[in-house]
Amino acid sequence: MPAEAVYNRIAVLRAERGISRKKLADALDIHYQTVGYLERGEYNPSLFLSLKIAEYFKVPVEVVFSLEPFPLLGSEAAK
Template identity: 45%
Template structure:
C-alpha cells in the first residue's frame, strides 16, 4: 500500500489541492485520491510532487506491505 505525506506537506506550506495539482499538471481530484491512498502515481508524477516540496520521493511516498 502506498502512503503519502502530501496532505501534511501541503498544509505546512499553506497550499491547497488545486494549487498543487496545477503545479504538477493533474486534476485536483487526482491529488485528493493520492492523499487518500486510492491512486498510485506514475514515477514522473511522484517525482514532480516531491520536487514541488523540495524533497526526495522517498520522503513524500512510502510503500508498506498490507
C-alpha cells in the same frame, strides 16, 4: 490498504506549506481531484508524477512516499 499500497505525506506537506489541492494540481498539471485520490491512497502515482511531487516540495521522493505506513506525528516512532 492493498498489498501494493503506496503511502504518502502529500496532505501533511500541503498543510505545512498552506498549499491548496488546486494550487498543487495546477503546478503538477493534474486535476485537483487527483490530489485527493492520491492523499487518500485511492490512486498510486506513476514514477514520473511521484518525482514531480517530490520536486515540487523540494524533498527526496522517500520523504513523500513509502511502501510502509508513516508513523503518526507525535508518536515515539516519529522522533
